[in-house]
Amino acid sequence: MSKTPPKSTKKVAKPSSTGTIKYIKWFWIVFILGISSVILLFLLASWGAFGDMPRFEELENPKNDLATQIISSDGVQIGTFFEENRTPIEFKDLPTHLTEALVATEDARYYEHSGIDARGTLRAIVYLGKNGGASTITQQLAKQLFHGTRTKGWRRYTQKIKEWVIATRLERQYTKDEIMTMYLNKYDFLNQAIGISSASRIYFNKSPKELKKEEAAMLVGMLKNSALYNPLRRPEMVTKRRNVVLSQMEKYGYINVAEKDSLQQLPLGIDYAPEGHSDGLATYFREFVRSWMKKWVRDNPKGEDENGPILYDIYRDGLKINVTIDSRMQKYAEEAVKEHMSNLQKEFDKQEKSNKTSPFRDLTTEQIDGIINRAIKNSARRRAMLAEGKSEEEIKASFDKKTKMKVFSWKGEVDTIMTPRDSIRYYKGFLRAGMMSMEPQTGQVKAWVGGVDYKHFQYDQVYQGARQVGSTFKPFVYATAIDQLKLSPCDTMPRSQITIPDGSHGVVGKDWIPKNSDGKYEGYMTLKAALANSVNTISARLLDRIGPEPIVRLAQKMGVESEIQEVASICLGSVDLKLSEMVGAYSTFANQGIYTKPVMITSIEDKNGTILYQFVPETQDVISKDAAYVTVNLMEGVTQSGSGARLRSGPSNRYDYKNVITGYPYQFRNPIAGKTGTTQNQSDGWFMGMVPNLCTGVWVGGDDRATHFRSTLFGQGAAMALPIWGLYMKKCYADESLKVSTKAFPKPKDLSIEVDCKEFRKSIQKDDDSGDEFGF
Template identity: 75%
Template structure:
């Protein structure tokens, strides 16, 4: 029997072939596991395991707060209301070089991937981001829209996974062009510049279509980090970043080498135009629009919520478009005219105040001065804030005598200083204020609105908030009523002699004998000369003939809503009216006796362009065409021989006032109707100026009526207000695109009242001792 061979205990040696097979098998298992893990992670991300993901509806309608735009009649955005100052634009609104700069710098293979750049991702992984990131434009948009920041590596990884998923979904949902537009609309460029449109306006003062290549490169460069690469903070760093963007544009063939080199040599040129609620143009008007819109949204709900309650538009988030009547060019000219004249006028006022012991007030006692201060303290924002904080009256009053840091207004720029709140009240009381409103009489469209000299420091609007005594600017209502009722001619004459209105007549409680400013009471004067020279006794005679009631009724029919007590003194303008009321009423004369209600907002659109509101003109016949034309003819005399004559001659010897108006040669030759007004103690100066297609009113005065010039030389309407009108109209006439009228006022076809005084005299022979209203 054969002997069994024992089994070998030696291990077999592994062959190289076996090792290779096992390595390959292990590699593919590991690789497959990695792929499976990545797929699983993507699935987990898409299922919301790592945090909530946007729904289909969210992707279809990403929620952005959109600023409400205020668009002028000439198509310029003059302001916004916003929580986020974002003005959305379409891809077609983006200049080609801006898109090219974006793609070249942020995502060179943008048009060839589907949301994730594989090559970029591998490069970023291998080199740990040292040779560029991997985020595509789609991923960056996904991060902005639907993901937030990360606090640790795990959150960063899961956030990146979510961005990848969302990016691919965005690519399926939107076109490449739409994604670019969404990304640029979403990005925050800081300084209230949210979105590319706002950034273009704020940093360069221009619309997107006017953006130059080098300017577009600056904004694209900011996309890397708008805080680090901010041109207001680090201009040199931003210039270097801009040049990097231009280099990328050259690298990918969007610009040539010669153009690149030339653009890189350019300095960084900004035109910073902040768009805060207190910045920019037409601030007073924009605040009026905000108030108007607050009432409108309450009366016009956009629908109902799930509970059945009304849902209202949000002017700060819903992206409305408010189309207004303001012309951005005329608004600019109006603001410039106010600034130019008021800065000069204030210099003269301050000069005269150096000798005034009760400055900034005149002709008052210390007790009266203290009373003014107490009223100012009582109505101050500081007191209201302290009351709401639970402070006692004693604590509040004491605080007004404690020095504190503050920034105060000056015509040379804001000043940082330390003073007591009480002293700051006195400081601000010395400043003269102004208001200007300009309107088309035929349409009622308000073209310019300047409510004050500086909105940041003086927010009270002297166009529609404040009613002030109108003085002689009320006299045209007296003359118009007399002409309408008595068919008077501008050539009719009245005696200059004094007239006494007895107590009990025309609302007078005691005998009233008005006086003329020049003390002249002998002879006769035509109505045209009487209005031109603003003769009080003749205005009083006209009022005595027709009574104050018809005059008050006429003013009310012409849009005046402020109360007018029908007493004899209204003949001299004792009533307090708003500048907006005066401009609207005077427009009736220019519009052939038809009152057109002033309008500021023509339409409102939602973010999709649907019309939510359309203005309907409101007009009514008030006086005959004849009476309106004759009144205009009377007021033309003011600019030919009365207080408005300087509009024809420049600074005449009579009105050449040093340091106030530096001899502006207005030298208007076209037909102009107008009326100046000066109130008691020179507290208010007015000028109402009319050309056939534009009526403009100007008021100048101080916050308190005790602050005023000592004499009429400086305190009259011809000095305080008229120069603003002249400067404004000079600028408007220089801009031929505005087509402000230089022609004659339209004459009614059937004019029965003679306005040519030469013809009138030849057809009405009379001796020297004529009776009132005799021909």
């Protein structure tokens, strides 16, 4: 019989719950402490323990320096004034493919999180940032707006905490669309392109709305690091980055594979349009606007505090200046100046090869040295050295020391080594030009070209430069005589010489006997033929009849502010006037005797669209409609049979080098009133040309009057200045959207002065047979 083994007295340990409870307890303690620490960190950050945090007001209105925009009459931004070239736009102005590219590349769950992407943050922690960062678009905006560049060490972690706090606040304050727009408006794309609007214009010469998908992808690619992905310096690297963005767009379903593959094969297509002050359209005009605005802000403060008036800041306040310039007409004007002046300069340089005193003529060595020394005295280099405390001896020596510099040429800037003194003489050899175009009825200036290149020739030949006007002053003489004496274009006068005695009409010293340029003095001429051919003796006879005083008064009523001496020689154009004055005055003739003050700025708005300034037209009745129309009729003769007749020229079968230089043929068939002007020694060439709704003036000459052509073949206004007018008008007429008139000038009802010479001859044969019809 088997025995049952005795039971063991040793106790078997039961599973204890004490350890499990202990681990759970510590887990929750650590978890709660972790959560509490995170909350505490967020609270400390929000209280400013890790540095200043933005106040609610700052979050509501983040401070950005906004560029002042200059907007043309056809709605194109032609320039900006800025500390930061930022032009804000709204979300509705962003193309859909731009926002899609941004989300696909920078923040795929942008519309799902509330400022912080938890999944992205966890991934960044696990992979130590090696598998993509965790910054959302909102966090990147927070960094840009309130705490700047990346830091190192422990500060990098506190910065990230601040970034999270600000991001969540931004998400509560703004919509997703607003945050995205603020981010794109804030980012610096380099090359003075701050914000997506500036970047679109500068890199592609278009607005954001016009960006193509591949262009938008390039700009989004730059958001990673614009200094690294700079399309002007590293196009290959930027192309690869752009293609990464396109791949991301395909990954998230914004484009298909075929479209991605097609877009990735395209070149960048950069159309670089820099917006520095010396770059872009209407540079001289923009400088005029800047000067005008400086005075306007002084006279129109936006408020006042204990320190005095609070002035608008044109570089930071985001004003909008609406101007009269038409961007299309401005472009055509600049093209015409460049096209003609580059050709004219070639001919000038060719002639100067045989000139031992080039670029000056008719001067002694002492006179030339005087010109150069005056230029040195007035130079920016000398002013800068004086500000540095340099002595006159040191300054003088510096002008004779060779140095590296970039100089202007019609083929582009040239790197060279020369002394500053030699560079002054080099620049004196370039012919200058000015051009202004204006609507006579409204006074609105549509084009303004102050010189051939603003960066190198900053003196504005439209508004600053007063030059001798020559025969372009004669219409003022004729208009005064017509207004007072009711003369007809068909009236005849002798070409013979006239003597204006000493003491008469401002003549001092000896009798004045003007001469005709062609040396001919026989027979009679109609007034229309006399003006068309600039016959000096007939202009002098008119002045002798009416005196210089009423002529000066007429010019002043037409907006001429420069001083005009009441002397007989003004009938030949001895006076110096500004091109802007001449265009305003001539417009009076086309506007039926009513002077309209030239207008450049129509209105100014603040960044919220509130109107701060609105221009008020200024007009004045100057001469009768009849006198204005007859004067226009006289000037039509200039382009029909006089010095401006080349505007009617057609193609020639023979090669004519002069025609190549001066831009023939023009082949205009519509009515054109105009007047050429050439001053002594061919120093100044003028052409004033009008059609019913556009008056345009052109001046061409050297910086100094001693810089000129050796003969009138190229040195007359018809060869120097008229071609610019012709090229410009051809371009304007080709653009039918401008609606530049081809019609006849409006004829007053019941015109009391006969302009039809055939009918005029019939009438005078009945009235007078004396042979001395007018008593001159």
